[in-house]
Amino acid sequence: MNKKRDRWDICRTCGNTADVEIFGRDGVTLQLEEKINTYLPITVSKDDNLPLKLCNLCISRLENCHNLIVSTIEMNKH
Numbered sequence: 001m002n003k004k005r006d007r008w009d010i011c012r013t014c015g016n017t018a019d020v021e022i023f024g025r026d027g028v029t030l031q032l033e034e035k036i037n038t039y040l041p042i043t044v045s046k047d048d049n050l051p052l053k054l055c056n057l058c059i060s061r062l063e064n065c066h067n068l069i070v071s072t073i074e075m076n077k078h
């Protein structure tokens, strides 16, 4: 039981210890699903047979990526 849990308790994008569930309350607030599916070469869904968590480092990387893309789009509107 514990082993199975450990295997699922890792970050989906780097394999380190995970902190936040993508479909948990914090993950939904951070729109992790939307950002992962938009920016990363993977698609996550609740039915995945893979870990559905991210570590704080990858979350901040994903946020940086999001901010860069948003600012690029804004800048090029004019």
Ligand SMILES: [Zn+2]
Pocket: 011, 012, 013, 014, 015, 016, 054, 055, 056, 057, 058, 059
């Ligand atoms: Zn990670």
